Amino acid sequence: MNKKVAVIVAGSWGTALASVLADNDIDVVLWSRREEQVKEINDHHTNEHFLPGAKLPERIVATTSLEDAVKDAVAVLLVVPSSGMREVTRKLQPYIKPDMLIIHATKGFEAESLKRMTQVISEELPQIDSKKIVVLSGPSHAEEVILHNPTTVVVASEDMNSAEDAQDLFINSYFRVYTNPDVIGVEVAGALKNIIALGAGLSDGLGFGDNAKAALMTRGIAEIARLGAEMGASPLTFAGLSGVGDLIVTCTSVHSRNWRAGSMLAKGLPLESVLHDMGMVVEGVKTTKAAATLAAEYNVTMPITTELYAVLFNNKPPKQAVEALMGRVRTNELEEVAQQDKTDWIH
Ligand SMILES: NC(=O)C1=CN([C@@H]2O[C@H](COP(=O)(O)OP(=O)(O)OC[C@H]3O[C@@H](n4cnc5c(N)ncnc54)[C@H](O)[C@@H]3O)[C@@H](O)[C@H]2O)C=CC1
Numbered sequence: 001m002n003k004k005v006a007v008i009v010a011g012s013w014g015t016a017l018a019s020v021l022a023d024n025d026i027d028v029v030l031w032s033r034r035e036e037q038v039k040e041i042n043d044h045h046t047n048e049h050f051l052p053g054a055k056l057p058e059r060i061v062a063t064t065s066l067e068d069a070v071k072d073a074v075a076v077l078l079v080v081p082s083s084g085m086r087e088v089t090r091k092l093q094p095y096i097k098p099d100m101l102i103i104h105a106t107k108g109f110e111a112e113s114l115k116r117m118t119q120v121i122s123e124e125l126p127q128i129d130s131k132k133i134v135v136l137s138g139p140s141h142a143e144e145v146i147l148h149n150p151t152t153v154v155v156a157s158e159d160m161n162s163a164e165d166a167q168d169l170f171i172n173s174y175f176r177v178y179t180n181p182d183v184i185g186v187e188v189a190g191a192l193k194n195i196i197a198l199g200a201g202l203s204d205g206l207g208f209g210d211n212a213k214a215a216l217m218t219r220g221i222a223e224i225a226r227l228g229a230e231m232g233a234s235p236l237t238f239a240g241l242s243g244v245g246d247l248i249v250t251c252t253s254v255h256s257r258n259w260r261a262g263s264m265l266a267k268g269l270p271l272e273s274v275l276h277d278m279g280m281v282v283e284g285v286k287t288t289k290a291a292a293t294l295a296a297e298y299n300v301t302m303p304i305t306t307e308l309y310a311v312l313f314n315n316k317p318p319k320q321a322v323e324a325l326m327g328r329v330r331t332n333e334l335e336e337v338a339q340q341d342k343t344d345w346i347h
């Protein structure tokens with residue numbers, strides 16, 4: 001008998017990941033709360049709003065019933081935007097068995113609590129040992145995965161067996177999956193890169209050029225790693241696929257909703273209309289708010305996040321934000337390292 005995996009929700013990323021699983025001969029049940037979307041997937045094998053032009057494998061069956069979706073599944077893949085993760089996992093709770101592997105592919109924090117997604121999932125699914133929870137992240141736009149373009153991701157879990165079980169489910173000739181033990185690092189990296197992508201979109205939209213974007217990306221990963229390390233992540237994770245890898249793809253790809261939102265803001269469009277017109281989730285906006293609070297809580301300097309916060313929520317003109325970044329007090333590129341060990345400078 002084929003393995004069954006439930007994929008909870010049929011947005012762009014959930015649908016693309018469902019297709020990877022179906023290509024691996026897994027029976028996939030894809031859940032959506034919208035009846036008409038379920039009908040479209042079952043009748044036409046398409047999901048036009050989220051993946052225009054894509055033909056989905058017929059092995060994917062859609063349903064509006066959470067109970068039917070997860071019944072007899074070996075694994076449940078949660079791809080709900082961060083804002084809906086708690087609500088959806090709470091509804092799922094009665095149907096989840098302790099032996100199920102729970103994988104999530106969401107990039108963001110819970111806005112109110114600032115919790116990571118694995119923390120939210122653990123709280124809402126008390127029958128699941130935290131060792132059975134896995135995060136999947138990395139440079140992977142749904143629009144390219146659905147075309148079978150070569151893609152690499154990481155799966156992280158506190159238990160290597162769970163990470164390897166997730167790796168087995170997804171890995172194939174076009175989707176290469178690496179394991180990683182650093183759950184905190186992979187979640188923090190995946191969430192925070194969206195802030196820098198918004199900034200890169202703004203920078204490109206304002207015509208600041210490639211030097212500026214390279215600076216944003218490089219100094220961006222420095223501040224992401226700084227906060228991540230304080231939150232308990234391994235600094236090395238930020239040099240990997242879920243760190244610099246995802247930062248590169250999100251800051252440079254036209255597929256990125258965060259980058260596109262930034263470039264629309266640069267044209268002077270109000271934030272609300274940018275988010276409305278996108279028609280898909282732009283996680284970086286809420287994440288900028290969350291990261292600004294986390295930076296204060298952990299006493300970490302995050303200059304790019306601070307300036308982006310001012311642009312998004314305090315109407316600071318982007319040009320002034322750039323001036324503020326360029327005019328910061330002069331410093332050493334490897335601030336923390338230099339502070340820890342100044343001996344090289346003395347000799
Ligand atoms: N699109 C992509 O290429 C990638 C997306 N991600 C992440 O995956 C997560 C989901 O993103 P996408 O699939 O792209 O979003 P999307 O905007 O394409 O789809 C989100 C779906 O979730 C549904 N939804 C939202 N709140 C819900 C709730 N409370 N209950 C039930 N359904 C709800 C929406 O109706 C929609 O169908 C995000 O955290 C994103 O950062 C990660 C990697 C790649």
Ligand SMILES: O=C(CO)COP(=O)(O)O
Nearest residue numbers: 138139140141256257258
């Ligand atoms: O995380 C992503 C690619 O790895 C998707 O980024 P966007 O949400 O900006 O489209």
